[in-house]
Amino acid sequence: MTTRAPAAPAAPAGPSVLPTDLRGPGVPVPTTPEHARGRSRFEMGIGRRDPLEARGLVRLLTKPAAFLAANWAALLGILSVVGIVPALAGATRTTSDLAQYEDAAFRTTLGHVRRTLRRDAPMSILLLLVLGGIGTNALVLPQMDASMRVFAVGLMLPVMWLMIALLSAYVAAASRDQHAERAAIVLGAVTLVMRRPLAALVAPALVAVLSPLWLLAPLTIACGVSVPAWVVGRVWGDPTVEGPG
Secondary structure, eight states: OOOOOOOOOOOOOSTTBOSOOTTOTTOBOOOOOGGGTTOOTTTTTOSSOOTTSHHHHHHHHHHHHHHHHHHHHHHHHHTTSTTHHHHHHHHHHHHHTHHHHGGGHHHHHHHHHHHHHHHHHHHHHHHHHHHHHHHHHHHHGGGSOHHHHHHHHHHHHHHHHHHHHHHHHHHHHHHHOSSSOHHHHHHHHHHHHHHOHHHHHHHHHHHHHTHHHHHSHHHHHHHTTHHHHHHHHHHHOOTTSOOOO
């Protein structure tokens, strides 16, 4: 009688199981499913999400919305007239650190105005006087003779430039500290101008260049305070860090 050798066990069927592998015989090895073969990662939903999806779109609009909210809160402060500088400082504080304040831009800006209104109100009056002086010069200078006009411009321009630089430095310093005394903020502003002469030279020019944003009503309502505050704040940088300009 012929003895037959025992038959080898049948290999498991299916493309996802191999009889042998480096991990040992009979261990399942994952393979690409039949329905996924020939498809890209994008078609299978693998990879970065579409930025136009709901969550991506919301994240995309978060920062513009924060600028808009900070702007409206600052406008409320400006309506009080004596709250001009606190409003500018509050908008600078919020827009300079959107990573921290973007979800509470309106409340942060308005809260800064409320906390610093009494301290910074005299600086708001000084700002109004400087703006009044600029407006008066703009009306008087055309009536002067050419030689006197040149002399008056050469005399007044450096003074006005320095005052605007000091006021913008005060706003930058005030935006970083809600609890310091006014004298400390003034000293910080003067120190900032002395340590960063380039910023002191550029800041008044930027205020003039950005004037359409706060002179034209539609732009003022949208971003006329928050965007200039952010730009000038970026020029001054962090008042607590020393720098040449």
